[in-house]
Amino acid sequence: MVARAEETFFTHLECSRTGESYEKGEIQHVSRAGAPLLARYDTARARASFQPDALTGRPFNIWRYRELLPLANTSDILSLGEGGTPLLQAHRQGARLGLSCLYIKDEGLNPTASFKVRGMAVAVSMAVALGAKELAVASAGNAGGALAAYAARAGLPAHIVVPRDAPRGSVAEAEAFGAEVTYVDGLIGDAGRLVAERSERHGWYDLSTLKEPYRLEGKKTMGYELFEQLDRTLPDVILYPTGGGTGLVGMWKAFDEMEALGWIGSGRPRLVSVQSTGCAPLKRAMESGALACTPWGNAATIAPGLRVPKALGDFLILRALRETKGRAVAVTDDELMKASRALTETEGIFACPEGGACLAALESLVDESWVGKDETVILFNTASGAKYF
């Protein structure tokens, strides 16, 4: 059987805590248990026709995996060419650390210069297809810019709520796309509460992290891309700068789907969550054996994407780290800024602070010999440094 152009194997949504099923044809946010919803696909049927060779000749962007994305009709896709970012070997940093296979996935090359577009492209396309009329998000900066771009493309109003100290670049970007930006004196969680309140009152569609199921689907494409870019293998270690954890949980989900499709076996990359010492709730939970995080008090870090005191999907992140024999590592702001400058100056990749955090964390893991010299290691540079002025 050959998949038709508009076909998806999407079947339903499932509560990530209880496994309860939800209809895919209606607007859904979180489950009745208050947990993120996960999109599920008929992988048994997909297995017969959707093998890696089916991707040959398709454009290198997130929609090459459309059978495993939730959009029913390709005509509903709102795209700015998101995804398909380069996987670059880091020769000079690799030599310095004694690693022969160190790569950087440079997500700064996406539209709006951050990887948030992967999730927003899918989530906004779905929101519009399901009838949403006004869009809203709580953001540290990049999610707001990304939502604003797709809202402009869809011709819908967007409301962005950010902490008062969010980077100017991303706020100016959201405003340029015509979004309404509101500041809160507080952190991302406070922004989230305001968005939830106003969404309830005004009927906005809340696209805050894991408050709807489809940003995760867009982010999971990073896992599929790594598989293709590494000649249909997976790396040994992935370092991911973690805030809400959508990308990390997304890749973990992608690997499970790929196994169900028969693309890979049961082996998994060791997933590493990188945080700042000023906000490291995942590291603390990993060390105490907790299944969820306790909110990090007075969270403070120069890396806005990492300043998440407690993520809605924390229990999923912790499961992904433990099941893959991974780690949570925290680095200081000083270390992550130095590392982002080093990455920029030695590799020609304009690194963001969050991307620098991954390099700084890798240094400590190499020092501990937790990473082997011949292992394939991926660092995520999640946005362009150009956005942080």
Ligand SMILES: *Cc1c(COP(=O)(O)O)cnc(C)c1O
């Ligand atoms: C949002 C963001 C992160 C964190 O991503 P999550 O998937 O929410 O953990 C990291 N880096 C940058 C630059 C971001 O914008």
